[in-house]
Every structure is written in structure tokens, then in C-alpha cells.
Amino acid sequence: MTDALTQQHLARRTSAALDAAVxxxxxxxxxxxGARVLHDLFSVVVHLAPAPVVVRVPTVLPRQADLGFLARRQRAELDVTQWLAGQGVPVIPPSPLVPREPVRRDGFSMTFWQFVEEDQGKEPDYEANAESVADLHAAMRAYPGELEFLSAAEPHFVTDSLAMLQERPDLIDPAGLDRARREWQVLEPLVRSRAAFENAFPGIDLQPVHGxxxxxxxxxxxxxxxxxxxxLVTLGPVEWDLAALxxxxASAYDRGARRNGMRPLNEDxxxxxxxxxxxxxxxxxxxxxxxxxxxxxVRPAIDHWRTTPFAGGLGGA
Structure with a gap:
């Protein structure tokens, strides 16, 4: 099939997001x-130079993510990051130069953040990063706001996408899609229901996590x-933030967890x-x-998925 957006369409979308941010x-x-685009994938990220402000404009979204849904998610992100900043946690905070609210314009919902100069020469150290995530989790445990259980899993998006992909054998073969749909039958109840999750994994505490x-x-x-x-900040098990890494x-995270007096990751x-x-x-x-x-x-991840146990070993094939 050939219904993918062309480079011209993609450029227009980026330009529209940039114009809306400015x-x-x-x-x-x-x-x-001197506004300039810093990043462009799921969102267009714009530095509103010379103002020390960065705007994130989501542009690639699930069908069910209307502007109201998106704004609710953005408010949770703004509230959590502002609270963490107030606790002295090293985060990129919302911009203090504008109201801490999502802004709607030209069909977009955007958020405004403090500009931070990037160290372009530093390579990511994912093991060190994973160890430090335990520090973040320790701080987030005290967050007083309400968050939805495993909203970061986006169950509506998974359900809708698997239905849509039935019409796209060019993107995934029928056998692969059949496996995905059968796995989702096993996993979906544990994603949608906190009670079902707690019944399946007794004793696993839930807390605010990055998502x-x-x-x-x-x-x-x-x-x-x-x-x-x-x-995608959410309420869930700490394991959610280490998925597929x-x-x-995982071992690095456990080192950080021990340092913070927290439990190690649970294998199940x-x-x-x-x-x-x-x-x-x-x-x-x-x-x-x-x-x-x-x-x-995503292709490498899907190739790896085909080699893994059905539904992570939680259900029969």
C-alpha cells in the first residue's frame, strides 16, 4: 500500500507545528x-530563541488521542515535573515564563519548558542511567497527585492498532498479527485493571513512575x-521503566535500588x-x-519479539 505521508506532507506538518509554537x-x-527545530519525530521540539524556552508539539498520535485527552496527559506531566523540581530532583522543568498549562493552537496542544543547553559531546551511558532511575523512583514515591494505573501502556492504542493492522499485511504478516492479538488477550486484562494486576503479582507495590x-x-x-x-507518567510497578532494556x-537498577533501600526488580x-x-x-x-x-x-524490536516466549511466558501459546 502507498498511503504513507510524503516528505512534502511531513515537511508541511513540521512547519505548521513550528509556526504554531512561535x-x-x-x-x-x-x-x-530565531526559533529553530531541535527534534522532530513523534513531536516537533522548538527552541523559541532568544527566549530560554522550548516548546514540545506532539504531531504523531494515536487516533483516540484528541486534544482533550492530550491536554490531560500534558497537565499530569507538567504537574509531576514541577513537583519534582521543587523537591530538588534534576529534571527539565516547565518554563517559569509562561503559565503552566498546555496551549492549544491550530489543531495542536503544546507545552512550554525551560531551555537547557545540551552537552553535545557526551555519549549516553545506559547502565549508569538505569542505576540513577532508582533515585528518581525513590523521589517519585512521595508525589501527592493522582495518576492512572498503567496509562503509559496505552491499551486503547494497542487494541485499535492491532485491529487496523489487519488491513496492512505489508507492515506485519498474518501469522505475526495473529500472535500479537492472542498475546494481547492474555496481557490486556492485567494492563487495564489494577485489581487484576495485583492478583497476578501479589505483594508488588505500585507508585508513580516515569512511564x-x-x-x-x-x-x-x-x-x-x-x-x-x-x-507518559503513570502509576505502575517500577519494572515498567526498565522494560526491554x-x-x-536491570542489574544496574538493582544497585541503585539497594542504595535507596528499595526492592530489586521482580523477574515475573x-x-x-x-x-x-x-x-x-x-x-x-x-x-x-x-x-x-x-x-x-521498530523493525529490530519486532524481529526480537518473534524470538521471545509467548506473552512473556504468562499464557499458553
Whole structure:
């Protein structure tokens, strides 16, 4: 099939997001004369130079993520990061120069963040990052706000995507899709229901977690490392934040957990979150028509998924 967006369409979408960010910033009183795009994948990230403000404009979203849904998720992210900053946790905080609220303009919902200069010469150390995530979890335990249980798993997105992919054998073969749908029948109840999860994994505590692989979302600023991108912040087991990162990162996290007086990762819960993570990778195939480059990102994960036990060993094949 050939319904993927063309490079021209993608460029127009990026330009529209950039224009919306600049116009919103100026409307909020910021001086913007040299705006530039810093990043463009699921979101267009814009530095409103010379203002020390960065705008994140989500552009590639699940079908059910309307602007109201997106704004609720963005408010949770803004609230959590502001609270963490107030506790002295090293995060990229919301910009203090504008109201701490999502801004809607031209069909986008965007958030405004403090600009931090990146240390371009520093390579990520994922094991060190994973160990430091235990520090983040220790801090997040005291967050007083309410968060949804495992909203980061985006169960509606997985369900809808697996249905859509039935019409896209060019993206996943029928046998692979059949396996994914049968695995989801096993895993979905544990994702959607806190009670079902707690029944399956008794004694596993739940707490606020980052939601989107924090070892891969640590920003290397010139003044030090900062936790970033809390877009999928959620209530869940700490294992969620280490999904699919492998045994070396898990061992590193456990070192950090011991240092913080926290429990180590549970192997059964890790198998569960790894399996859910694999199905989310399969589901991302449904977004390939909107962002064709995603195919090269998710294909290795899907190839690996085909070698793993069915549903992480939690259900029969």
C-alpha cells in the first residue's frame, strides 16, 4: 500500500507545528526572533530563541488521542515535573515564563519548558542511567497527585492498532498479527485493571513512575544530567521503566535500588512489562503511514519479539 505521508506532507506538518509554537510563544509575551527545530519525530521540539524556552508539539498520535485527552496527559506531566523540581530532583522543568498549562493552537496542544543547553559531546551511558532511575523512583514515591494505573501502556492504542493492522499485511504478516492479538488477550486484562494486576503479582507495590524508558530519556545538559520527557507518567510497578532494556540495565537498577533501600526488580513482573512493551512496538506499526521512518526504528524490536516466549511466558501459546 502507498498511503504513507510524503516528505512534502511531513515537511508541511513540521512547519505548521513550528509556526504554531512561535505564534503561541509571542502571544504569551515571549520575544521570538530565531526559533529553530531541535527534534522532530513523534513531536516537533522548538527552541523559541532568544527566549530560554522550548516548546514540545506532539504531531504523531494515536487516533483516540484528541486534544482533550492530550491536554490531560500534558497537565499530569507538567504537574509531576514541577513537583519534582521543587523537591530538588534534576529534571527539565516547565518554563517559569509562561503559565503552566498546555496551549492549544491550530489543531495542536503544546507545552512550554525551560531551555537547557545540551552537552553535545557526551555519549549516553545506559547502565549508569538505569542505576540513577532508582533515585528518581525513590523521589517519585512521595508525589501527592493522582495518576492512572498503567496509562503509559496505552491499551486503547494497542487494541485499535492491532485491529487496523489487519488491513496492512505489508507492515506485519498474518501469522505475526495473529500472535500479537492472542498475546494481547492474555496481557490486556492485567494492563487495564489494577485489581487484576495485583492478583497476578501479589505483594508488588505500585507508585508513580516515569512511564517512557527513563534511562533513554536522560538529557545530558552542560550542567549535568536531567530526567526528561515525562509524557507518559503513570502509576505502575517500577519494572515498567526498565522494560526491554536487558539484564545489564536491570542489574544496574538493582544497585541503585539497594542504595535507596528499595526492592530489586521482580523477574515475573519484568517478563510482563517486557511482553507489553513488545506489543506496543508492534502497535507502533499502525503509525508508520504517518511517520514512515518509524519502520526502521521498530523493525529490530519486532524481529526480537518473534524470538521471545509467548506473552512473556504468562499464557499458553
Amino acid at each position: 505564534a503561541s510563544g509571542r502571544e504569551l509575551g515571549l520575544t521570538v526572533t 517512557d524508558s527513563p534511562p533513554a530519556n536522560i538529557f545530558h545538559g552542560v550542567g549535568g544530567n536531567l530526567y526528561s520527557d515525562f509524557e 536487558g539484564p545489564a540495565c 513482573v519484568m517478563a510482563f512489562v517486557d511482553a507489553v512493551g513488545m506489543l506496543r512496538a508492534v502497535s507502533v506499526l499502525a503509525l508508520v503511514p504517518e511517520l514512515p521512518v518509524l519502520l526502521e526504528y
